[in-house]
Amino acid sequence: MSEPARHPGRRAGDRPGRVLRRTARRLAGAFGAALVLVSAPPGLPTAAAAPAAAGEVRPAAGSTVTAEYPVTLTIESVNKPTAVQNGTVTVSGHVTNGGKSVLKSARATVRKPWEGKPLTTRSELAGVVARTTPQGADGISLDSPQYALNELGPGQSQPYTLSVAVADLELTTEGVYELAVDVWGSTTDNQRNRPLGIARTFLPYNPTPTEAQPSKVTTLWPLVHAPVLAAQTLSDNDQTVPVLRDDSLATEFAPGGRLYELVETGSSLTGLTWVVDPDLLDTAFAMTKDYRVQKPGTAGNAAKEDNTVRGTGTAAATAWLEKLRAAVAKPGSQVVSLPYADPDLASIAHNAPELEGIDAALGKAATAGRLTVEGRLSVDTRADVAWPYQGYLDQRIASVAQRAGAGLVLVNGASMPESNTLKYTPSATRPIGNGQTALVADQVVTSLFEEDLATPQDQTLAVQRFLAETFAISRQEPQNPRGLLVMPPRDLTAGTAKVLAGALQTAQDGKWVEPVKLDALAGQVTPDPKANTTVPAPTDYPARVRDSELPATDLTATTQIQTDLDTLMQVLTLPQRVRGPFSAAMVRSLSTEWRTRASAGGVYREGVDQYLDELTGAVKVPPKRIITFAGDTGVLQVSVRNDLTQTVTNLKLVLSPSQPNRLRVELPAEELVLPASQSVTLRFPAEAKNNGRVSMTAQLYTTGPDPKPYGDPVVFTVQVTSVTNGVLYVFGGGLVLLLLAGLRFMRQRKRRVVRDDEGDAPLAPSDGPDGDSADGAPAEDPAGGPGDGDGPGEAARTPRDSSADGRDRATSDEKVGP
Known part of the structure; x- marks a missing residue:
């Protein structure tokens, strides 16, 4: 019986194969990571390799470079992602000499799967990915075709292309097979003809695609961006002009920009679930008219002509909104509205769960989000969905989400792993109590698209692994289809989105995957009674994810903005000019998008606070x-x-x-x-x-x-x-x-009286006008001054x-x- 891939001993928060990757890095030593082998650990496509300096050899992650196995290979394309009867499979990539000796008489060959048997369990798929050196389980090298290689000195590389008939691979029945390419030859320090290196990928073979029921797959398609709409507005001839903190969205909305390409790619898919931040729609709408952009260093100042410049993205924003409206209106699509500005539920739950007014603020954000999305896109939307950062869940986060009105929680499979005793992959739908339902994303499948798949080898690895995993799941119980959730990261890149879209389309064409919208997965797929429904304790929350949370001081300061705003509102005769922009800015200060932009988030929160102080003052x-x-x-x-x-x-x-x-x-x-x-x-x-x-x-x-x-x-x-x-x-x-x-x-x-008593004495002369006596002496003054x-x-x-x-x-x- 088939079973899900197992990863015993993994630490909380580790993505699939992380332990193996750490081991590979130790083996690689000082060389570092360069070209990517298809044998990279599961779900961890690495970044594009930088060009090697002269004389420097940088082996692929997951490979073993020794004197015995000095070659690294990449598989950069498989022209037929699934094998068909009487068809041909063409594989191409690069061979790199990672050793210290010259490669001589080397040739690249394709290996035929061992005994022509498919890989029947997901654990077997993980086992293939974990190998780092050529092994007998990789099959037998074919005599033809072969690709002769030039002599390669240390650090030199050469492309190769091999085309092999499906019949020569001797595939016995439908299933997933290992497709391996290796290099045979000798080196100047060892003349023995031997295998020098190997690269692996997967090849589904589905000659009778109608026998099994397809898996129901819901794919989230996130449209989010760090907040840029400021609390400030500018008055111009009685018109309110919006102000943005930067003009980055002008590029994002234009052809070639990330958000433009996400809409362009998503519009070609059916059954897609668009997960939209309403604040992004409000910002796009604001940009469809005249808007201003703050000059650097003026985040907390009132907007004026001299500290802002005219925005440049009006045409791009207008066209992007029209394109998005057409995409979400396609039959079978669904729009999920995140709470306005996508507040960080995990940070709130861990650092300020009892903060006064926080529940009311989250409830208002959910309502505002639904109204904004419905108004801007003219579609019905679902607004009772919580998506904690990277999908990691614990009991505190679930409680905060419930108080905010979220009955459905999107969860990373690493938070709710399955028991080793379960020999199959259960459906995503899980009742977790208190009226809440969790949709648990498949951990391995989701991890394939967590990074930016910018190189051909990364893209090929992800597509072939996705096809292999979903094919294996669909064949575990062919008449009992599974419900799977694919949850790419919020900051899904344009390149990765195209790879994911291509993988979905190939699996759909192979008829083992049926894309469905979120409601179909949450409401129509019966929960598996054996699936894990236990919400982890807060102590099990990954430390590496907790480290990026908003601290309690920032959360408290942000909610204080609401108190100060309420005071200002009491004295204004036109409060609507201020209430809306500030209430939205307060929620933007709590946005999940600041997780990877901590410095910018701090500047934004400080600017909002300073501007409110300026208005009040x-x-x-x-x-x-x-x-x-x-x-x-x-x-x-x-x-x-x-x-x-x-x-x-x-x-x-x-x-x-x-x-x-x-x-x-x-x-x-x-x-x-x-x-x-x-x-x-x-x-x-x-x-x-x-x-x-x-x-x-x-x-x-x-x-x-x-x-x-x-x-x-x-x-x-x-x-x-x-x-x-x-x-x-x-x-x-x-x-x-x-x-x-x-x-x-x-x-x-x-x-x-004395003078009268003297008798015949002469009379004294009268005092003068200045009060002097007859003899010229001044008259006596009792006060000690002139008379x-x-x-x-x-x-x-x-x-x-x-x-x-x-x-x-x-x-x-x-x-x-x-």
Whole structure:
């Protein structure tokens, strides 16, 4: 009985064959990875090999380069991916001398499968991929055809092409066969004719394609991109102009761009499930009209003509949207809407599951996503689908997805592996409890398309392995078709998409695969009772995936944006201008796409926060230092400035003195209404008790049943110069002068009495106009100063009216300000 491929001892999160790949790298040593053999580990096509430097040999991953086996081979094309009766198979690739000696009398040959028997289990397929050196199980080299090779020095390479008749391969029955190419010859340091290296791939043989029921295969086709639509907008003749953080989508939407090619390739397939980020559609729609792009370094600033440039992608975005609408409208296709901006469920579940408002935000994102996709594409969509990062699931992630309304979860097979006792591949549909269903992607099949298949050898490896795996699955129980999920990565490249499309089309033409949309897989394929339905614990979540999560600090700061935004919304008369762009920007700050762009994500979140602070701070009390308040009572006048382009209301200004026992301030009678780009001065009646400085705090508050502080407080000083104390000084001084005048009067009277008692003494002359006596001496002044006049009827002089510190008093209606 057939069975799925097994990988005992693999660490959590390892893709198929990773352990083998690590072993191969150790064997390769300092050489590194270069040309890719078809015998690379399962599901891990490597990147294109860089050209070798002179004298440098860089063997293929998974191969063994020794003095005994110095040759590496690649299989770069198989002209007939599936064998047919009376047909011919043509294989081509390159031979590279990875050793230190010259290859002599070398020739490339095709091996006939061992005893003409097919590989009947998926474990046998994995076993073929794991081999690194020629073995007897690889079959017997044919005498014909052969490809004679030139003498190859160390590091030299030569292409080859071999065409072999299917009949010469002696395939006995339908199934998957190993197709191997090896090189025989000798080297200058070993003249023995021997096998020098080998490359392997798979060749399905299906002479009677109608006997088995095809597997139902659902393929996800992701259309996502890192957020570029900013919270800022620009007003132009009463029109709102969108602003983007960069113009990268102009290239993506144009022919040759990744998103363009994904739509172009996907439109040729049937039964495809398009997985779309609604934010991408909104951005594309915004680009169909005039839009602006931020200049570098201006992410947190209000958008203006001088810090933005005109976007260049209007025509490309318009054409791309029309192309996408036509593609998703094809019969049999389905559109799945991700929550708006594709928030990172795993980061939220692990780092902020109980964050206030997060469940409501995710629920709104799901609703907004569905409405956006249906509105932009004019199709029905399914919006209750959760796709955690790379499909890795644990109990916390499942819980957050459920609270957000996701009844269906897309899961990587590495998260829910099958038991070794299960001898077949179960269907993808798994009930996981709490009303949720998991669609578990086949781990090996999905891993074939995780990397960018940019080289011919990578592409051939992926296609032939996909055909082999799906063929083997369909023959496990021919009358009991399986339901499989193929889940490529979110950032599916254009080249890999074309390879996947070609593999799907070949398998469909071979009639062992039937493409179906997501609903058909989730609702019509009966779950297998023996399949694994256990959701892993959080401790089993792969550490390498957790390392790229958004930290709790970023998540908390992002949700704080909503609180600050709610406060701003209370005071705006046209809140719709700000609410929509900021609410969307807040969700974009949580996007899963920042996982591989951590630096750009940080800049985006910081820009959103700074811009909200700038908008909030545009309504403010201008800074003050010292203002003077003269008198017992009067008015303090304080200005409030509105630099926004709309009227602001529902605000009040409160002045709070640090010493209310010295300076009491009442609330102003008038309501606070701030016209756009204007200032308003408020009058606060005040009463002073004592002189001196009093610290004053001016704070704006929202009005309503739950007032909240708005913006930052402004602290300034009020210099109190009270009139009451100055008057007391004046009256006190006058009383002293009156007393002194009385004393002088008494003394002068005593003098007259003495003179009268002298009798015949001559009369003293009268005082002069300056108060001098007859003998020219000044008259005595009781206050220690010049005389004030010696007649009892002369009024005493009083000092002028002044404040205590000598400054002029401000009248009660005088404007007080800095």
